[in-house]
Amino acid sequence: MKKFIHNILLFAIIFVSVFLVIIIANYMLVKATEIIIPKHKKVLILGDSNSECAINDSIFNSVVNLSSSSDSYYYSYLKLKKIIDENQIDTLLLSFSPHNIFDNGWLFNESHIYSRFKLYYPLMNYYDFKFLTKNKPIAVFKAVFAVPKQTMTNFFNVLQNKPIRYGGFKLLNRNILSEVQNKLIKGEKLPFFRIPEKLTVSEYEVLYLKKIISLCKNKKIKLILINLPKRKELLNYPRYGVKKFNNFYENYLSDTEFFDFSEIKLPDNYYADFVHLNAKGSAFFSKLLKKQGFKNLKKKFIHSISNQKKQYL
Amino acid sequence: MLFNSLDFAIFLPIVFVLYWFVTARNLKLQNLLIVVASYVFYGWWNWRFLSLILFSTLVDYLVGLGLYKQKNPTKRKMLLWISILVNLGFLGYFKYYNFFLDNFIQAFKFFGHSISLRGLNIVLPVGISFYTFQTLSYSIDVYKQNLKPTKDIIAFTAFVSFFPQLVAGPIERATHLLPQFYKERIFKYDKAVNGMRQILWGLFKKIVVADNAAVLANDIFNNSTEYSGSTLLLGALFFTFQIYGDFSGYSDIAIGTSRLFGFDLMQNFNFPYFSRDIAEFWRRWHISLSTWFRDYLYIPLGGSRGGVWKKIRNTFVIFLVSGFWHGANWTFIIWGALNAIYFLPLLLLNKNRVNINTVANGKLLPSIKELLQMTTTFAITVIAWIFFRAESVKHAINYLSGIFSYSLFSVPQFSHIRHGLITLTLIGLFVIIEWLGRNQRFAIEKIPAIQSRYLRWSFYMLIIFSIIIFGGEQQEFIYFQF
Numbered sequence: 001m002k003k004f005i006h007n008i009l010l011f012a013i014i015f016v017s018v019f020l021v022i023i024i025a026n027y028m029l030v031k032a033t034e035i036i037i038p039k040h041k042k043v044l045i046l047g048d049s050n051s052e053c054a055i056n057d058s059i060f061n062s063v064v065n066l067s068s069s070s071d072s073y074y075y076s077y078l079k080l081k082k083i084i085d086e087n088q089i090d091t092l093l094l095s096f097s098p099h100n101i102f103d104n105g106w107l108f109n110e111s112h113i114y115s116r117f118k119l120y121y122p123l124m125n126y127y128d129f130k131f132l133t134k135n136k137p138i139a140v141f142k143a144v145f146a147v148p149k150q151t152m153t154n155f156f157n158v159l160q161n162k163p164i165r166y167g168g169f170k171l172l173n174r175n176i177l178s179e180v181q182n183k184l185i186k187g188e189k190l191p192f193f194r195i196p197e198k199l200t201v202s203e204y205e206v207l208y209l210k211k212i213i214s215l216c217k218n219k220k221i222k223l224i225l226i227n228l229p230k231r232k233e234l235l236n237y238p239r240y241g242v243k244k245f246n247n248f249y250e251n252y253l254s255d256t257e258f259f260d261f262s263e264i265k266l267p268d269n270y271y272a273d274f275v276h277l278n279a280k281g282s283a284f285f286s287k288l289l290k291k292q293g294f295k296n297l298k299k300k301f302i303h304s305i306s307n308q309k310k311q312y313l
Numbered sequence: 314m315l316f317n318s319l320d321f322a323i324f325l326p327i328v329f330v331l332y333w334f335v336t337a338r339n340l341k342l343q344n345l346l347i348v349v350a351s352y353v354f355y356g357w358w359n360w361r362f363l364s365l366i367l368f369s370t371l372v373d374y375l376v377g378l379g380l381y382k383q384k385n386p387t388k389r390k391m392l393l394w395i396s397i398l399v400n401l402g403f404l405g406y407f408k409y410y411n412f413f414l415d416n417f418i419q420a421f422k423f424f425g426h427s428i429s430l431r432g433l434n435i436v437l438p439v440g441i442s443f444y445t446f447q448t449l450s451y452s453i454d455v456y457k458q459n460l461k462p463t464k465d466i467i468a469f470t471a472f473v474s475f476f477p478q479l480v481a482g483p484i485e486r487a488t489h490l491l492p493q494f495y496k497e498r499i500f501k502y503d504k505a506v507n508g509m510r511q512i513l514w515g516l517f518k519k520i521v522v523a524d525n526a527a528v529l530a531n532d533i534f535n536n537s538t539e540y541s542g543s544t545l546l547l548g549a550l551f552f553t554f555q556i557y558g559d560f561s562g563y564s565d566i567a568i569g570t571s572r573l574f575g576f577d578l579m580q581n582f583n584f585p586y587f588s589r590d591i592a593e594f595w596r597r598w599h600i601s602l603s604t605w606f607r608d609y610l611y612i613p614l615g616g617s618r619g620g621v622w623k624k625i626r627n628t629f630v631i632f633l634v635s636g637f638w639h640g641a642n643w644t645f646i647i648w649g650a651l652n653a654i655y656f657l658p659l660l661l662l663n664k665n666r667v668n669i670n671t672v673a674n675g676k677l678l679p680s681i682k683e684l685l686q687m688t689t690t691f692a693i694t695v696i697a698w699i700f701f702r703a704e705s706v707k708h709a710i711n712y713l714s715g716i717f718s719y720s721l722f723s724v725p726q727f728s729h730i731r732h733g734l735i736t737l738t739l740i741g742l743f744v745i746i747e748w749l750g751r752n753q754r755f756a757i758e759k760i761p762a763i764q765s766r767y768l769r770w771s772f773y774m775l776i777i778f779s780i781i782i783f784g785g786e787q788q789e790f791i792y793f794q795f
Contacts, residue, residue: 001333001500008509011770015777142319149782 023121023144026151030122033154033164035079037064037087044083046076047095047226048106052170053276054228055093056286067095068167072107073208074131075116078123079166080212084219092216096225096258098245099275101205102196108204110139117143118150119166135204171279172272177231180273184233193275199241201248213256225249225258229266229285234274261285314357316566317520324354325570332574333500344471344494347574351476355439358480362438365403370473372399373448377455377462377469389456396452400445407437412641440480442638446605448473451487453609460488468494477570481563483581483601490578498575507758508572510773514757515565517776522743523558524785525736526551529729534702537712542721545712547733552702553695554740557586560599565755584751586694586744587672589686591655592665594694602638606631617660624660629653639701644709648700655693671752739783 037044045051045065052067066079076094083089099106106112113136121129133140154164183190216223235242242262249258270281277285314320328350336342356363376396383389414430421428451472454460463469472491478484533540533548540548564581571578581601588594595603607616611631617624629650636649659665672687673679679687696713703709727733750756757776763769 001502004500004502004505007506011773014770015774018774018778138319145781148778152782 019144019148022148022151026147026154027122029151029154029158030164033158034086035066035083035166036163037083037089039088042089043091043093044080044089045093045095046080046167047071047093048100049170050097050228050275051093051095051226052167053172053272053278054282054285055289056169056171056282058169059283059286060290065169066167067169069170070106070112071116071167072112073100073205073212074107074128075120077208077212077215078120078128080215082123084215084221089221091222091224092212093224093226094212095228096249097227097230097262097275098241099194099196101201101209101245101248102199102241105194105197106205107202108136108139110136110142113139114143114146118146119164121147131204169282171282172276173279174272175269175278176273177268177271181233184237184274190274193273195237195239196241199239199244201244206252209253213253223256225253225256227258227260227262229264229271229277229281230262231271231274232263232265235262314354316563316570317516320357324350325573329573337498337500340495340497341465341467343498344465344467347471347476347494348467348474351471351474351479354476355474355479358439359436365438365441366444366474366479367470369400369403369445369448370470372396373452373473374463374466374469376452378464380452380455381462393452393456396449400449404441404445407435407441409641410435443482443484444473444479446484446602447487450484450605450609451491454487460491463491463495465495475571475576477567477574477576478578481560481567482599483564483567483579484605485578485601486605490576493576500575504572504575508569510757510760511565511569511572511755513569513773513776514755515562515567515569517780518558518562518565518743520562520780520784521558521739523555523562525732525739525783526555526558526785528785529727529733529736530555530702532729533727534704534712537708537715540715540727541723541725542716542718543723544725544727545716546721547725547727549695549699549702549712549716551733551736553586553691553698554743556698556701557582558743568755580754583754584671584747584756586691587687587748587751588690589668589672589683590659590664590690591652591693592659593668594690595652595656602635606635610634617665621661625657628657628660632656643706644700644703647706647709648697651697651700655697674752735783739779 041062041064043060043063045055045057045063045067047067048071049067049069051065052069055063055065055067057063057065066083068075071079080092113132117132117140124132156162157164180190213223215221234240264285266277266281266284270277270284272278272281314324328346332343332346336346352363352366355366373396376392379392380389383392418428418430451460451462451469455462468491471494472485472487475485475490530548530551533544534552537545537548561582568578568581579601581599583597583600585594585597588597611627614627614630615623616627632649632653633646634649636645636647636652639645639648656665659667668686672683699712700706700709703712725733747756750758753759757772760769760772763772
């Protein structure tokens with residue numbers, strides 16, 4: 001028995017050591033690999049699948065979209081820190097919708113942590129890491145096991161001179177509006193989207209949203225919160241919490257610029273589902289943004305939800 | 314609790330330490346610990362169904378004692394029937410009630426009558442088909458006087474609920490496993506290390522082979538109407554390896570875990586995909602179930618003795634029952650029938666025991682003849698697995714007709730092509746390792762032949778990191794549903 005325990009412990013120590021070497025190697029690799037954004041691209045878009053699918057950055061000259069599906073503000077903040085350290089960005093467009101501030105599941109969901117931690121842990125400082133491990137220690141422990149695979153991917157990417165992917169515009173070709181409509185009526189789980197369980201503002205999301213605001217302020221980056229087009233069925237759905245969301249903005253964030261495009265009426269075939277635009281929708285919406293220009297947009301539409309409605313209805 | 318979960322990774326060392334360091338000096342206490350650990354293991358999934366196991370245990374324990382005391386043949390038979398009815402009753406109620414009800418309604422509909430009966434909205438208790446068969450074997454063996462019943466209720470409860478094999482086998486015979494609970498267990502280094510090795514290989518089979526193949530097989534089977542014949546064939550191949558990796562992987566983990574506690578369980582798989590005919594396949598696939606049916610059904614029916622018709626009848630009975638054991642669906646029954654059709658010619662021509670030894674024994678490569686035999690057996694097995702995996706008989710037939718179309722000769726195309734290529738490569742490596750280790754109880758059993766400890770440990774490390782890097786999305790073990 002003594003020999004067995006001895007060998008098991010020795011093997012475990014060797015295994016943990018090899019594992020740590022991999023984790024550290026990946027950490028150093030990611031730290032050393034810059035997120036290179038072409039110098040003429042000064043406008044950065046971050047956020048979740050809302051902005052990921054709505055703004056086609058290839059239509060713009062100066063815009064880069066690094067949004068990623070179900071990214072909470074925690075991950076957007078980590079990404080932003082690295083990007084602005086290595087690039088010159090003057091404007092940040094950040095996806096800002098009711099589900100971003102109400103839904104805790106996005107940040108602490110075990111599968112989300114599993115898929116995100118491996119990519120983002122090299123971008124975390126001690127406090128960011130503590131924040132996650134303090135709230136979800138087991139999920140973080142499990143997520144660590146996804147690091148070796150990510151390390152392999154990162155090494156191959158670096159060897160092939162490919163960037164480490166933190167997000168980007170996603171073209172959707174689907175249109176499942178009627179299916180989603182039926183599910184919403186029946187109160188069933190919606191595909192590709194989770195309606196918040198409770199309309200309680202997530203202190204964690206707000207904490208990192210405020211960190212983003214303060215970082216932008218310090219680095220003199222113009223921050224624009226942007227609520228992207230959504231279907232009226234969702235906006236009218238009581239549990240989506242539009243009213244509470246607008247109150248929250250007015251009460252706590254009113255000094256931050258905010259464009260609300262959520263109520264723009266677009267043809268049915270421009271939507272992939274209730275919250276995402278498809279290829280047609282994103283092309284239309286991106287061209288619309290381009291036509292207005294971000295500077296003009298600012299002048300015209302700050303806080304002017306009603307004006308905006310009139311403009312596009 | 315899943316073997317491939319963090320819960321089990323914590324549970325196992327705790328039970329191991331308690332077993333060898335706290336309760337080791339008292340056999341009763343050690344058995345009691347096994348009972349408690351087993352009930353926690355099972356209750357982790359759904360504690361309410363523990364009452365079923367407990368009830369089944371009590372019934373068979375009392376029936377066993379009754380059979381021993383009772384000399385009157387009629388009363389003994391009655392006692393046996395109590396055990397059979399209770400165990401099969403549970404199985405029938407939870408697993409087959411809705412199936413029979415649906416078919417009953419359909420039959421009435423066929424004759425122009427419409428009846429409305431409500432089905433049961435119940436969950437199938439995990440592993441019910443396994444532990445009911447295990448306890449049944451006890452009652453039958455005691456009835457046949459092959460086994461003396463136990464008075465030790467703790468040992469018997471531990472035998473019924475032994476956590477490594479409780480939910481998906483191997484289905485142990487009381488004559489083999491129960492006596493091990495009476496004997497003092499002595500820790501043996503080689504046995505424990507061998508167990509660890511088998512657990513590792515089982516995890517590789519499950520997490521790398523089965524879980525990766527599952528994602529692809531599910532995608533292709535669930536969208537079979539959209540895919541070409543070649544892709545459908547690939548989907549069937551993925552499922553073929555999924556079910557093998559999944560189930561034999563589970564058995565390896567179960568057997569390995571048992572060894573850590575000083576127990577020996579029967580071998581459940583013996584490299585079935587290297588079989589040269591279907592009879593050999595069935596001697597190598599789910600051995601604990603095949604031999605159970607052989608001993609408790611096939612032989613009592615007369616086995617292969619008697620006339621041609623009796624042989625045909627018995628073969629069909631055993632394969633159909635085996636199919637039905639897997640699930641309450643016509644697809645499983647047809648899967649069983651198909652295997653009976655494959656098997657019958659060999660039986661009737663008296664060639665069912667031609668290939669007894671390991672293929673290409675002592676050689677690195679098989680002969681052309683052996684290769685052709687293996688390929689043919691594998692191909693017909695793949696066809697049968699389509700029925701096993703399909704949602705319905707119609708689905709299976711459409712799937713098969715999709716394969717045997719002109720598009721069979723096109724390049725396979727599906728949404729996870731990169732994942733597919735990686736999985737095929739991993740399966741290829743897996744088959745090579747299995748082939749090289751086909752003379753052993755599990756493929757990497759003889760690794761100790763490598764003298765250098767560092768080389769050996771490097772190999773283990775390689776397997777562990779393969780599991781971590783190439784492991785697929787966590788899936789439940791397929792056989793949990795049976």
